[in-house]
Amino acid sequence: MTASITEASASAGASTRLDALDLLEAEAIHIIREVVAEFERPVLLFSGGKDSVVVLHLAAKAFRPGRVPFPVLHVDTGHNFPEVLAFRDETVERLGVRLEVARVQDYLDDGRLAERADGTRNPLQTRPLLDAIAAGRHDAVFGGARRDEDKARAKERIISLRDEFGAWDPRNQRPELWSLYNGRHTPGQHVRAFPISNWTELDVWRYLEREQIPLPPLYFAHERDVFRRDGMWRAVGDSSLPRPDETVERKRVRYRTVGDLSCTGAVESDAADLAAIVREVAASTITERGATRADDRLSEAAMEDRKKDGYF
Amino acid sequence: MTDTLTPALTALVAQPDEDAPRATSLFRFATAGSVDDGKSTLVGRLLHDAKAILADQLEQIERTSRERGFGHGTGFDFALLTDGLRAEREQGITIDVAYRYFSTGERSFVLADCPGHVQYTRNMVTGSTTADAVVVLVDARHGVLEQTRRHLAVVALLGVPHLVVAVNKIDLLGFDEDAFRRVEADALAAAAALGIPGTHVIPVSALEGDNVVERSARTPWYDGPALLDLLGSLPAAAELAPEAEPFRLPVQLVIRPQGGLAPDLAADPDAVAALRDHRALAGRVASGRIAVGDAVRVEPGGHVTRVTGIRVAGEPADEAIAPQSVSLSLADDVDAARGAHVVAVSHRVEPVREFEAELFQLDRRTLRIGDRVLVKHGTAAVPAIIAAVTAMRDLDTFELVDADRLEANEIGRVRLRLAAELPVEPYAVSREAGSFLVIEPADGATLAAGIVLPAP
Numbered sequence: 001m002t003a004s005i006t007e008a009s010a011s012a013g014a015s016t017r018l019d020a021l022d023l024l025e026a027e028a029i030h031i032i033r034e035v036v037a038e039f040e041r042p043v044l045l046f047s048g049g050k051d052s053v054v055v056l057h058l059a060a061k062a063f064r065p066g067r068v069p070f071p072v073l074h075v076d077t078g079h080n081f082p083e084v085l086a087f088r089d090e091t092v093e094r095l096g097v098r099l100e101v102a103r104v105q106d107y108l109d110d111g112r113l114a115e116r117a118d119g120t121r122n123p124l125q126t127r128p129l130l131d132a133i134a135a136g137r138h139d140a141v142f143g144g145a146r147r148d149e150d151k152a153r154a155k156e157r158i159i160s161l162r163d164e165f166g167a168w169d170p171r172n173q174r175p176e177l178w179s180l181y182n183g184r185h186t187p188g189q190h191v192r193a194f195p196i197s198n199w200t201e202l203d204v205w206r207y208l209e210r211e212q213i214p215l216p217p218l219y220f221a222h223e224r225d226v227f228r229r230d231g232m233w234r235a236v237g238d239s240s241l242p243r244p245d246e247t248v249e250r251k252r253v254r255y256r257t258v259g260d261l262s263c264t265g266a267v268e269s270d271a272a273d274l275a276a277i278v279r280e281v282a283a284s285t286i287t288e289r290g291a292t293r294a295d296d297r298l299s300e301a302a303m304e305d306r307k308k309d310g311y312f
Numbered sequence: 313m314t315d316t317l318t319p320a321l322t323a324l325v326a327q328p329d330e331d332a333p334r335a336t337s338l339f340r341f342a343t344a345g346s347v348d349d350g351k352s353t354l355v356g357r358l359l360h361d362a363k364a365i366l367a368d369q370l371e372q373i374e375r376t377s378r379e380r381g382f383g384h385g386t387g388f389d390f391a392l393l394t395d396g397l398r399a400e401r402e403q404g405i406t407i408d409v410a411y412r413y414f415s416t417g418e419r420s421f422v423l424a425d426c427p428g429h430v431q432y433t434r435n436m437v438t439g440s441t442t443a444d445a446v447v448v449l450v451d452a453r454h455g456v457l458e459q460t461r462r463h464l465a466v467v468a469l470l471g472v473p474h475l476v477v478a479v480n481k482i483d484l485l486g487f488d489e490d491a492f493r494r495v496e497a498d499a500l501a502a503a504a505a506l507g508i509p510g511t512h513v514i515p516v517s518a519l520e521g522d523n524v525v526e527r528s529a530r531t532p533w534y535d536g537p538a539l540l541d542l543l544g545s546l547p548a549a550a551e552l553a554p555e556a557e558p559f560r561l562p563v564q565l566v567i568r569p570q571g572g573l574a575p576d577l578a579a580d581p582d583a584v585a586a587l588r589d590h591r592a593l594a595g596r597v598a599s600g601r602i603a604v605g606d607a608v609r610v611e612p613g614g615h616v617t618r619v620t621g622i623r624v625a626g627e628p629a630d631e632a633i634a635p636q637s638v639s640l641s642l643a644d645d646v647d648a649a650r651g652a653h654v655v656a657v658s659h660r661v662e663p664v665r666e667f668e669a670e671l672f673q674l675d676r677r678t679l680r681i682g683d684r685v686l687v688k689h690g691t692a693a694v695p696a697i698i699a700a701v702t703a704m705r706d707l708d709t710f711e712l713v714d715a716d717r718l719e720a721n722e723i724g725r726v727r728l729r730l731a732a733e734l735p736v737e738p739y740a741v742s743r744e745a746g747s748f749l750v751i752e753p754a755d756g757a758t759l760a761a762g763i764v765l766p767a768p
Contacts, residue, residue: 018636020338020420023550025625029637030596033564037650037691062594062637064626065577065587066569096575147411154410161756170408175438175674177761178747179596180688184756198422200413 021207028055028195029062030179031158032142035193036062036069038183039140042193043100043133046072048084048091048216049258051144054204055195057213059142060095071098073136075129077121078105079240084258087216102132122259130166133190140183142193148200158197164188201256205281209274218255221272226251232265256281339548342424342439342472344432344463345449350480354449354518355412355425361525362421362540364414409439419544432459433721434674436466437761441747444548445474447539452482452491452515456498458708464499465710468506469670469723469763471743474546475503475511478539482531483517489533506710514539549743555633558659559600559608560745562690563652567592567639592623592639593648595691598744600656602640603631607657610648611735616657618643651692653735653745661745663733666699668768671726671750671760673718679726679750679759680717687728687762689748695731696750702727718760725765739763 018026032055035042044059046052059068074088092099104124107113113124133141147154157173159181174182183191196204208215226233226249227242233253234240242248253266254277271277345351359365412423424439426432440446448463450456460477467475477499485491496513503511514523515531516539522528525540537545568591577583602608606619621641622629632638640654648654655661673679679698687696704715704724718724739746750760 017337018550018633019336023338023635026596026635026637029625030564033594033637034691037565060574061626063567063569064574064623065583065590066567067572067574069572094575096578148413151410154412155408173408174758175434175761177438177749177758178441178743180690180747180749182688182749182751182756182758184686184751186755198411198413200415200420202415203420 021203021210024196024199024203025058025061025207027179027198028058031181031193031195032059032062034181035140035142035159035183035191039191041136041138042070042140042142043136043138044068044070044072044142045129045144046074046088046092046099047258048074048080048088049144050204050208050215050219051146051196053091053144053213053215054199054207055142055144056091056095056097057211058195067096070142071100071136073100073102073129073132073138073141075125075132076101076103076105077125078103078108079121079237081216081218081235081237081258083218084216087214091214100132100136102128104128126166133166139185139190140193141190142195144196145194146199146201146204147197156194156197158194159183160192160194161185162190162192166190168192202278202281205274205278209278212274215274216258218258219277221252221254221269221276223250224253224266225249226253226266230265233268234265337419337548337551338422339419339445339543339546340422340424340443341445341447341543342426342436342443343447343449344426344436344439344466345478345480349449349451350518351425351449354447354478354480354516354524355423357518357521357524358423358540359412359414361521362414362416364412409435416540416544421543432462433466433672433723436463437470437672437674440466440470440472441761443472445476445543445546446472447476447478447543450477450479450495450499452479452485452495455495456502460499461502461710462707464502464506464508465705465723466672468503468508469672471739473549473552475508476539476542477503477511477513478516478518479513480516480518482515483520483522487515487522487528487530489531492531492534512536512542514542550635555601557599557634557742559602559606559654559656560598560659560742561593561595561602561638561640561654562598562692562744563593563648563650563654564595564691565650566648567594590641591645592621592641593652593654594637594639595654596637597632597634598690599634599742601631601633602638602656608640608642608654609657609659610642610646611653611655611661612663612733613647613652615644615646615648617646651690653690655735661735661737663735664730664767665733666727666729667736668702668725668727668765669748669762670765671718671724671762673720673722673724673760675752675757675759676720677752677757677759678717678719684753685759686751686753687730687734687748688751689734689736690745692732692734693751694734695753697729698726699729700727701725728762736764738766740766 044056046056063069072092104121107128108115113127145153155170157176185191225236227246229246233251236248251268254269254271255266257264269280271280343351343355410425412425414421426435426439446467450460479492479495482492492515499513500511514536515534516523522530523538525538527538573587602619604619604622608619609616619640620643622632623639624632624636681698681701683698685696686693701716702725703712704718704722706713715724737745746764748762749758750762752759
């Protein structure tokens with residue numbers, strides 16, 4: 001009962017007015033605790049990307065001084081940036097959480113999945129994800145999706161029921177009332193839980209800055225060999241090679257999202273720290289997915305179709 | 313869906329101000345009204361004029377507009393911003409509440425865009441339960457219709473702090489003051505009859521942008537603020553002195569790390585010693601304020617004890633206020649688990665086994681006397697029986713009339729009998745302690761949204 005002896009007894013400043021980030025943080029922690037209280041085997045989808053980093057940070061706060069009471073799951077496309085995988089491993093070590101990995105490569109090797117003609121592996125993640133959820137008997141899956149990302153996500157619930165095929169049925173969603181989340185489900189069903197649904201890209205960056213949360217180095221401006229494709233700067237890597245007509249240039253770039261090498265583009269930037277990124281994002285005239293995600297440019301309903309198939 | 317605009321695309325691209333001050337408050341509002349009222353256009357206009365639409369989104373809308381034959385050249389359909397799903401586009405309808413985000417310098421907004429023509433009760437209730445304000449659209453040419461009255465009634469029943477009536481398409485009436493004043497008088501009368509305090513009525517043209525973000529020179533007779541200025545100045549529920557209310561905390565779970573301390577604490581022998589017996593009740597402060605040393609009572613059970621430690625978002629703190637997520641250490645090892653409520657010792661709550669409630673029937677199924685359901689209140693879920701259906705609202709007059717069942721989209725009164733005591737309080741006293749879900753035990757569906765009525 002004497003928890004505060006060894007930690008700085010910094011007042012949370014209750015007498016000052018709560019700002020938007022305080023309110024979003026309080027809401028997210030409430031959601032995370034609700035899911036942990038009501039489900040047997042939750043898991044967090046953790047890619048090392050900034051949104052899942054924020055959710056994991058919030059989970060650590062929700063249960064402090066205890067540790068995060070659920071594992072994290074990474075769907076490894078085999079095309080991930082090595083810096084991000086290293087960051088992933090450091091983070092789970094630092095927070096003392098267990099890491100589960102589902103590998104797209106395993107499915108390609110034994111023929112359960114086939115490489116796509118365009119070389120993009122993002123759409124291939126769905127099957128290993130659903131298999132890992134079933135194998136881990138996970139009845140709740142946390143994700144870092146935000147409603148401001150996409151038109152289909154704008155209609156997603158915070159607690160979203162999925163059938164055994166992982167499918168999202170937008171016509172049959174439960175109404176979400178007050179802060180009373182209804183996560184009841186039948187065997188075979190699971191829920192996806194999105195604690196930062198109401199955060200915007202800028203909120204995420206401001207929170208990362210406020211909390212000084214570590215991120216993969218890719219997010220900060222750095223020199224890199226890149227080539228131009230589909231209006232984006234693409235990194236040169238094993239799974240992302242320029243065609244003969246594409247020229248490689250050395251540019252100062254950073255990433256606004258961290259997907260896999262084969263479909264995520266970089267933006268030219270000098271923003272080398274969190275404060276600079278916050279300024280850059282605040283002044284941006286292009287959304288993060290529009291700027292950097294080839295997979296969302298496939299069609300207007302690309303995200304909707306992937307979600308119905310069980311994507312995040 | 314034929315409202316189109318034809319400004320040059322380049323002029324529409326958002327140009328956010330790099331030096332804008334940081335958003336410091338959060339305001340949630342819902343929009344209610346049908347496509348015919350121009351709601352999609354208003355939402356699109358609000359997002360656009362607040363510079364919340366970025367270049368690639370505009371480009372996509374323009375491309376889609378052109379593909380579908382809307383507009384000509386640079387023209388595009390603002391409604392496309394708000395109808396997201398393929399099924400909706402194919403059928404020209406909106407099937408669910410969509411959430412939108414934008415920000416002015418001082419405030420971040422969460423907009424719940426509620427479709428008005430299908431399942432209007434379900435959608436509007438969903439969008440309004442967490443709203444600080446509801447913006448109800450009225451077509452200036454048609455004035456206050458039955459649907460408007462239903463929207464206002466939902467606002468009244470749910471106790472939304474602020475009501476804004478946007479009288480749209482005032483341009484089609486030549487910005488005529490008399491026309492506006494007639495609609496305004498009707499809207500204010502309807503709101504007053506329902507007991508809604510502080511109603512704001514604004515003449516707007518969503519299509520042309522009058523009084524949406526900028527005050528219009530074409531309505532010199534209107535001396536109030538533009539819609540966005542109004543939404544920027546109304547106090548959010550979280551700013552309406554929540555500390556004045558009694559302290560309430562529904563317990564979500566118990567944090568008892570024992571051997572499983574966070575690694576940074578586990579590496580510190582002093583922390584390990586100090587936290588050996590740590591046990592704290594975690595939850596979100598529903599109302600009021602709590603400080604270390606305060607006396608509290610735990611319901612059910614009525615055990616009185618004292619707060620010995622507080623953590624806000626995991627870090628030690630001296631005090632906390634609604635709606636922070638906290639954990640509380642108590643002086644006595646009270647047998648409190650998920651579903652319990654910690655309340656200020658001065659606050660008398662009588663847990664009950666039976667209570668009267670107003671229900672919004674949201675599911676397609678009919679609710680009948682004798683139905684066995686689950687009631688989810690705070691963090692507790694207990695079996696319950698519909699002991700009586702006493703009345704329902706006439707959907708036109710909103711008067712209570714006799715009923716013995718509730719069908720989809722109906723609002724009515726019931727008496728619920730519970731398998732275990734719950735510390736419910738009238739919704740009019742506390743939004744948090746007075747709201748609950750009615751759940752179908754077999755498939756887990758949410759059947760109805762409920763608000764607790766004062767004991768007779």
